[in-house]
Amino acid sequence: MSGVTITDVAQRVGVSVATVSRYLSGFNVRQRDEIENAIHELNYRPSAAARNLKSGRTGTIAIVVPDISNPFFAAIATGAETVAGEEHMVMLVNSGAIREREEKILGELFGRVDGVILSPLQEDDEGPSFFSKYGLPIVFVDRITADAEKFDSVLVDNVKGARLATEHLIQLGHQKIAMITGPLHTTPGRLRAEGYTSALRKQKIALQESYLIESDFTREGGYASMVKLLEDPNPPTAVITGNNFMSIGALEALKEKRVRIPDDISIIGFDDLDFSTLIEPGLTAVFRHFEAQGAEAMRILLARISALATNTELSPQHSVVDVHLIERGSCAPPTGLPAQSKS
Amino acid sequence: MSGVTITDVAQRVGVSVATVSRYLSGFNVRQRDEIENAIHELNYRPSAAARNLKSGRTGTIAIVVPDISNPFFAAIATGAETVAGEEHMVMLVNSGAIREREEKILGELFGRVDGVILSPLQEDDEGPSFFSKYGLPIVFVDRITADAEKFDSVLVDNVKGARLATEHLIQLGHQKIAMITGPLHTTPGRLRAEGYTSALRKQKIALQESYLIESDFTREGGYASMVKLLEDPNPPTAVITGNNFMSIGALEALKEKRVRIPDDISIIGFDDLDFSTLIEPGLTAVFRHFEAQGAEAMRILLARISALATNTELSPQHSVVDVHLIERGSCAPPTGLPAQSKS
DNA sequence: TACGCTCCTGCAATCGTTCTCAGTATTCCG
DNA sequence: CGGAATACTGAGAACGATTGCAGGAGCGTA
Incomplete structure (x- = not known):
């Protein structure tokens, strides 16, 4: 840990921690330059943990996918990032297609992120949406669970x-x-x-x-x-x-x-x-457009988060991304397979 | 947020928060079954933020890479995960090859993770190692910075x-x-x-x-x-x-x-x-073996983290992964290019 | 100079845990 | 059954920030 806290900064400048805190959150403060200097000299970084605890916000969104090595899921993340903006940092987490890991990850994410974009492992399971019920905003992407009609989702057709x-x-x-x-x-x-x-x-x-x-x-x-x-x-x-x-x-x-x-x-x-x-x-x-799917998921998630923050009612969004066929050279009229060669 | 805290659980069972806390951390407790039930019924999830704040540990390791869509970096993450074990959750963050984003990400990660595996964007820059100096364990992977000899790294040959x-x-x-x-x-x-x-x-x-x-x-x-x-x-x-x-x-x-x-x-x-x-x-x-590189980085990082926790001295590790040539059909003795066809 | 207004400030409570410390219940043994 | 050893318990102080509240400095105006 950095070790240097807001108190150190305050003491160095000779103001109260409240003032430093206010400076950090953009309020007008008399000794702004001194505070700025002290922060630099001490190399102070606000503790994310303390901030989260007090404010309830984390500025983080997690994308949980079954296979991080699949370019599709990487593209989902890339697409989501383009929409996330400065407010939110996007993190990608790999459930590795293991049910227990997915469960554990979601549990740990609770309270550590503002929302989750999730590609759940199994349909016959209400585990993931369970979290959503208890206040963690979740948008399903590419895959859904059995009770998904009650939750936001972005699927491809x-x-x-x-x-x-x-x-x-x-x-x-x-x-x-x-x-x-x-x-x-x-x-x-x-x-x-x-x-x-x-x-x-x-x-x-x-x-x-x-x-x-x-x-x-x-x-x-x-x-x-x-x-x-x-x-x-x-x-x-x-x-x-x-x-x-x-x-x-x-x-x-x-x-x-x-x-x-x-x-x-x-x-x-x-x-x-x-x-x-x-x-x-x-x-x-x-x-299908991978990135578009990720971007759409992020858009819906952000809407969900702000709805939650302002206590606005917002019915579940179900977005479906269109597909089309790209014809190249791998298809032709049938001629029948030749005799099998046991090589 | 979940809204339900350890206090709620404690009240429901009729014990103190301390007892519930102890139950959570695996100590022997008389009313363990009652507590277990209450946790399930209330759907209580410990707040990661509060935990982090108090204990200083996060159980999280971040891997920050310049391009999440490059399978190489996905493989680094996969390799790292195999070594991380139950203790740590691994998250992948994309700096998108943008210097300011990398800086911002590292700043936000401070206090939110126990350590970072980083593929820094530029060598001519001490930004990333700067964080390391102030207590955030960092292992460089695939890329290093100018002053990298003072920090852990895993490179390929x-x-x-x-x-x-x-x-x-x-x-x-x-x-x-x-x-x-x-x-x-x-x-x-x-x-x-x-x-x-x-x-x-x-x-x-x-x-x-x-x-x-x-x-x-x-x-x-x-x-x-x-x-x-x-x-x-x-x-x-x-x-x-x-x-x-x-x-x-x-x-x-x-x-x-x-x-x-x-x-x-x-x-x-x-x-x-x-x-x-x-x-x-x-x-x-x-x-080169991608996953091995990630696994090695994680091993070094975990060692660094525990060295930091126990206040043990540990000199910078520099690991180099070997390479070899795989011959397929794309090379042959030269014959000279034909006249250029302006197609 | 006196008054009120605005703007900034510090105090202290608070977020949800963990952990020390001191104390009480339980067990074990003679 | 008594006493010591052991096992568990609860109270309360942290962790590092944010924020409501009340008060003080500085300003403008009469």
Whole structure:
């Protein structure tokens, strides 16, 4: 700790702590220059803890995400920062997709931040919103919990995204379309699968069980799922991957097995890859604006915080970010897979 | 705010706040079950602010980095988390490569965290270490400041990495080797350039001014620098890019200009790309273990914190993480660039 | 010079904990 | 059952800031 407190500054100048405090909060004070000097000479820094305790405000907002290494979540934070302004410092916390850690983190954040932007781990759980009930402003981003209609949220149009992808493939003539989705107890995992199945149903294409694979949003999961699809006795002619990491894993599997894209199989990723232009062919993908989602979440959170401060009623905001399809070279009409090469 | 305090719990059970406090810190207490119940029923959460104020400890460690969207820094955080344990919560803060923000952040962090892992923006500046002098434990990671020998740090062997890359190209027969490096006022920018120039000198290859380009670690910077090199009247036959983002930018430029790798130009990246296997040819790169760097930084920081707590003397630790070259397909003996195609 | 007004000041309470200290209840043993 | 040792308890002073309140300095005006 710095050791030097407001009292030291006050003594040095010969005023009361109250005066120094007032100087710090911008009031007019007679000995402002002396105080300023003393602060510099002593290298005084106000104790955040003491301030928080007295004022109840922290000037801090936390963003809690399941995977800090996913560029998507980094972009959420970046977007949120652009809106936060001078008032608030933004911190990113990694729950590491571990339920207990998420719980613990939220508990510790209580009283340490003015609000939280959270991407909760599971839908079938009211843990996170629980905190919100007891006064910690929370905005859900990208994922929600079961009782989320009562709380602020910013989602992407998952169903539409998956539908766009599926319909695009159907239009190209594909009938055997597979989807590698994330865990079904997460919002994007569930809704993207839903978009896929509903698009199939609408086009009267029967859903084949083995074509809908529930994976885990990781590269390894994408790889394993793709391998599984390739080993299917009746392999699909097109695949939709449920997020960026799984796209990478699936592409790796295809490359390794020397399955040509789009000749042998077509592939669409949910979420664009930031190196899409570097791979051959470019990956057709469902695009959404990451930063916009983060910015929107922050806007809603700040509104919520000030509503809380002024005791204003404010009904839950539910924002949905639009998506569209970016066509590159990874999709073509089906021709059927060649005989499997056991390499 | 939660509103419910330790006093409420104490009253409900009919004990003193001291007893509840003791229960919270794990002491044996007669009415432990009653207290536990009351805490649950009232949904009491201890105020972090009050705790910090009294105990001086926060249980929080901040990692302050210049660019949260760079996977390298995300990996630093991930690595650090593995070591932090239950005691400490790790938060990632983005300085956005803005000097004033870094300063402000450090100031606000003072008293709010037990220690900081920092990747400072500029070497020619003592701002960050200044905080360390006044009692905030800081470990520099990846970058240092001018007076860094007095403080803990974890660096990668930048000079060796750049030297390995340069020598590899020389061995292949290249003489016209260019380097796109980061800002020379940053540690990796400066040291990687140094490794490059010293390797050239050792092999008695004259350094050509236009071959050493100081860029900014961004994708756009890498792109622009590569374009500049290609437009050189006497273009290089090999290029080393100074970080991951600039590698992507450079590769984009090459692809766009239809320069073939490694036929027309060889390229080595400093830092591996996590999709290296997906591009054709694979990128030869200087590899370092990101997470290990973060883990090492956290280890040193925890040691520093406990040294401070126990008033133990502890001389500054300087850790250097080793690197090695991963050879893929992006390098070959030089054949000279074809005539430039103005596309 | 006297009066009132404004502006600034210091005192002291307060935020929600932790922790020392002294005291009371409980246990253990002979 | 008595006494000492042990285990737990409560009162109250911190921690470092903010803030309401009442009072004092300085100013302008008559």
